[in-house]
Amino acid sequence: MATPEHLCPFGLKSKSLLEWRGYEVDDHLLTSRAEQDAFKAEHDVKTTPQTFIGGERVGGYDDLQRHFGKHVKSKDETTYRPVIAIFATTALMALALVFNLYEGFPIATWVKWFFAFSMVALALQKLQDVDGFVNGFLGYDLLARRKVTYGYIYPYAEAFAGLGMMALISNMNWAVLPVASVSLFIGTIGAVSVVKAVYIDKRELKCACVGGGSNVPLGFISLTENLVMMVMGAWMLAEWFSLI
Structure with a gap:
């Protein structure tokens, strides 16, 4: 037409x-x-x-x-493509930044930037449709099920933690404490929730990690996202306490 x-x-x-x-x-x-x-x-x-x-x-x-023999994806077909696209892009962003701003190639610094970029990118996906994210998040997050408001706070908390990490990677100061604490808190709650829903209760759910309406299956990817936040939070706290 x-x-x-x-x-x-x-x-x-x-x-x-x-x-x-x-x-x-x-x-x-x-x-x-x-x-x-x-x-x-x-x-x-x-x-x-x-x-x-x-x-x-x-x-x-x-x-x-x-x-012509091409695969046609059904509406409800699960796919990891959104998270692969995000992690591949943020890995390359971190690579470009480290090559331009640091001497040599400090692996630990690249990992920090990669994690921080990834957290912000994932938060952006959620912030596009917070209501849609919350609908999926309530399916498995233990704290959001008790306090729905937490589901609405979560995308902003993740963005805060990711942006805070980006600001603090090369300049550790007192602001590490709130940034790292938020990251450690939401990461721990999220990891426990995913483990319970997927590995204990054996439920097949869609992951809200890339926002509402995604067809990414809940499991390893969402668990990894939360473990990353836990590791980054703990890492920053450890570095901060080693400097004081």
């Missing part, structure tokens, strides 16, 4: 996929709602676009992908 108000993205994607596969495409644009309704009635279909190869109807964009 191609009108001044709407250009169908699935039509463009279908055309691109066909051309990438070497097909010559005879593109029939539906330029009004009436044309679209008439097309649907003629071919007894519910959606457009529809692809025909050699006169045989293949179907919509998902059907076309399946025709």
Whole structure:
């Protein structure tokens, strides 16, 4: 469908996929709602676009992908892609920063920046839709189940801890105490909650670690996120006490 108000993205994607596969495409644009309704009635279909190869109807964009042997992800299919994208990007961000600001390559410093960047990135995902995050978080977090307000505070607390760590990595001062304490607290509660839900109660849940509506399964990834906050909090406290 191609009108001044709407250009169908699935039509463009279908055309691109066909051309990438070497097909010559005879593109029939539906330029009004009436044309679209008439097309649907003629071919007894519910959606457009529809692809025909050699006169045989293949179907919509998902059907076309399946025709070429591509996997089409279902709505409820679990995936680790969001967290892989976040951790890969924050690892590279930390790498770029360490290469530019430090001599040599101090591994421990890179790890600190990587953890801090990751915490902020994960907090940003939650802050996009706090209500959606809380809906998922209440499914397993022990403290949020007792005090729903904690679920609404959590994304801000995680952002505070991550940003605080970024500010303090190279300049330890008294502010370490609130930053590290918040990180250690929310990380510990989160880790205990995940262990209980997944490894003790054996529940299959979606993780709220990248915000509401994600299809990341609750388990190792969420546990890792919380362990990272625990480690960073404890690490910063240990360094602070060693300096005083």
